[in-house]
Amino acid sequence: MKRISTGVDVLDKALEGGIPQGSWVVVTGEPGVGKSILCIHFAYAGLRAGDPVVYVTTEQEFRDVMEQAKQLGMDFSRFSVYNIAWKKEPEELPEIVVIDIFGLLKVARQLTEKSKEESPEKVKRYAALSIDTLIEAINEAYHILAVAGEKGTPERHVRLVIDSMSAFWVDKPVMARKYSYQLKIATHRDNVTAMLTSQYAPTTRQAYGFGLEHIADGVIHMWMDDVETAKEVRRWLIIKKMRMTAHESKAFRVRIESGRGIVLEQVT
Ligand SMILES: Nc1ncnc2c1ncn2[C@@H]1O[C@H](COP(=O)(O)OP(=O)(O)OP(=O)(O)O)[C@@H](O)[C@H]1O
């Protein structure tokens, strides 16, 4: 079985070499625990390995993601980045296609237009933060990366990051399970290894993405000790599940360091 690097050495070792190719891995946790940074590592490792990357960011503009990455020692500007929201076509074949909120808005508008042409009497209006729009945007990204085969699904290994899934059901948490399932059916392929984030509501400790964790092939959970008691930000990471992997069962201390990013330490 082929294993895909997470971009964090210690985590790869804890996973018998990495995430099994084709897995859908969810990273859960409250704000500030390091979920987005783990996604950055995963995407960057992909670029370094020559994997095309699709990076969905609902939280930040990709410019800010790149800035954050640079601080942590990962320079995305070394690679050819294309934002799906841009008007002009890419001049060269991109290595990473970014889908931010502007990209989702553009795709939603295209889908609404298409519906208008097909049935002017019954127009379907697409929202930017809807699963249909997300799926269409991801498929468009596969085309831009020139990996889409006849059925539109990738013909070579691709890394997919979605940070965060919670944005898609923020106003309708009861839909989380249905949306997750719909997305999994549309994107879960042998040659798509995906990392998706899901936020925990710190007050209730309930994942907004209840449902996502159940259908995921892997769950990496991150948290921090109660800051009022600890009087410091002390972060942790644990692999809760990973299909086909005899993974480490103990938690790791997480440090986020300038120039390095996530540094894991085993505590015995
Ligand atoms: N250059 C840096 N050096 C050290 N720590 C940093 C640096 N940049 C960011 N951090 C730490 O990383 C944290 C942000 O992590 P990240 O954005 O991955 O959290 P998150 O889990 O995605 O949160 P959210 O749910 O709010 O999106 C910051 O709050 C800060 O503590």
Ligand SMILES: [Mg+2]
């Ligand atoms: Mg984040």
